[in-house]
Amino acid sequence: MSSIPYADSNGQLSVKVKLNYAADVFLVDSTNFQYYRNGQDFKYFGGHYTKSPVIITVSGVGRWYLIVRGGGQYQYSFY
Secondary structure (H helix, E strand, O other): OOOOOEEEEEEEEEEEEEEOOOEEEEEEEHHHHHHHHOOOOOOOEEEEEOOOOEEEEEEEEEEEEEEEEOOOOEEEEEO
């Protein structure tokens, strides 16, 4: 598995993702990232997007992982 982008949050975190094609874009916390990696059901923020850029904002302290499925190449920035 290629490396998964992540960022640590002190309360609120946003990510901006520029897609070339439609894709599933998710932000998940550490617990749900493990569920995702194990092929289990997981809770996420995001969904399927056909327009770019995608901006997702979450609240919560801890590490958040960015998962992009499909869509080929993409660019992202956390803020």
